[in-house]
Amino acid sequence: MPKSPRKRALTSPHDALFQWTFSQREHAIGLLKAALPPEVIAAVRWSTLRIEKGSFVDRALRSRHSDMVLSARMGAGRIYFYTIIEHQRDVEALMVFRMGLYMMRLWERLTRERPGLKMLPPIMPVLIHHSDTGWTAARAFQDIVAVEGPERAALLPHIPRFEVRLVDVSGGRAADLVEQALTALGKVVLWCLSVAGDDARLEREIGRIAAALDEVLQAPNGLAALEALLRYLVATHERLSVRKIGGILEKAAGPRAQEVVVTALDEIERRGERRGERRGRAQGRAQTLLDVLAARFGALPAEVSARILAADEATLVTWTARVLTAPTPEDVLGEDGQRASPARRPAARKRARRT
Structure with missing residues (x-):
């Protein structure tokens, strides 16, 4: 499936x-x-x-x-x-x-x-x-x-x-x-x-696909298809709640869709909660890494801060492990096995010693 x-x-x-x-x-x-x-x-x-x-x-x-x-x-x-x-x-x-x-x-x-x-x-x-x-x-x-x-x-x-x-x-x-x-x-x-x-058209015109939607739900992979559709509609209709979008689909497809819609919505919301938890952990790691870098190197370039705040949790773990040995902030964020060019390192070390 x-x-x-x-x-x-x-x-x-x-x-x-x-x-x-x-x-x-x-x-x-x-x-x-x-x-x-x-x-x-x-x-x-x-x-x-x-x-x-x-x-x-x-x-x-x-x-x-x-x-x-x-x-x-x-x-x-x-x-x-x-x-x-x-x-x-x-x-x-x-x-x-x-x-x-x-x-x-x-x-x-x-x-x-x-x-x-x-x-x-x-x-x-x-x-x-x-x-x-x-x-x-x-x-x-x-x-x-x-x-x-x-x-x-x-x-x-x-x-x-x-x-x-x-x-x-x-x-x-x-x-x-x-x-x-x-x-x-x-x-x-x-x-x-x-x-x-277009929220208004979604609600106004969904009857146009009611028969096709009912057929989708009857297919062997109907639950996976409905979850894919719900995820797309939630992502592209941000002003509507997840439950509102589910209700619109349920109304169009009829009573047969109710159980499938509820199951898919529950799964989407559970995954959303887990993503929120992961995002919270990543934000905490990012702030800790920014604090350690600032303490060691002084004020950080805006692009370095932006990359850290946008990184996922796994990347932040990798970068944090480099903090104590990397000679510059750029080396901390460098790709695995790559570091900043030697020509930039002496000046960076001098800046680090002055802080």
Whole structure:
């Protein structure tokens, strides 16, 4: 049974729910069949679908986009499905450029892994988008290249040409999507993504997914799925209490959901209490470490204090063990086996002796 996205949900609830759901083959096949052209659907051998390892999104942009790569047999080779889900609520004008960049990185990795490759496998780019306005930017790469007039026709053969398959869940309805192909959980997840942060729409429109939600709860992994959905809704609707969100889901799914909802809510609240206890211990360790460092080295740089206050308990234990032997505050926080450069140490030692 798939586990709920506990750790990832703390930092990226959209990514966590999407990855947890569509990394399960049944739901991934439903999503792709709902989004792809009929000719591709007919040609793919869906029993061979697999999730590929790795991400190609720039680290600095992972708060805005996350990706998933899947592949399956088609003809004599494989086809790759490069899927991106956006976490932002606006339209990025050059998103199709970023998709092209990530696709090139995937092709680059494939050529490194197979040095004798003579032909590149096809990649189908799929963009999952939700915003207040719906998608308003270009879908085709050639449409973002600024060239007009009679010379455009002459230049087009020399410009990359591809178009993304767009799944626009803005406004609570999935555009460009054959919804009948989705699994019940796939429908519920895309709807939850579309209403993220909008409390009024969550309450007003949840009846739209009542039948799908009831089907989700009847599935063998219904409890895990419900817990994943609850965690996502709690993370993206912070003005609503956990119990309020549970009540909304229970009302939509009917009496059958009551026991499942109560069980999932109790588990979420218990884990929340345990996280609060761990957070309290970490804060205490962080303050102790700051006090010891200040006593030994004097006033600390703001970036050192910020790193300590943001660290988890295990990291703080490691840093505390270094306090008595490290020559500088930076050495205390250095990666295992690494220390500050020798050129900086004499001055740091002098500062330490003067305090």
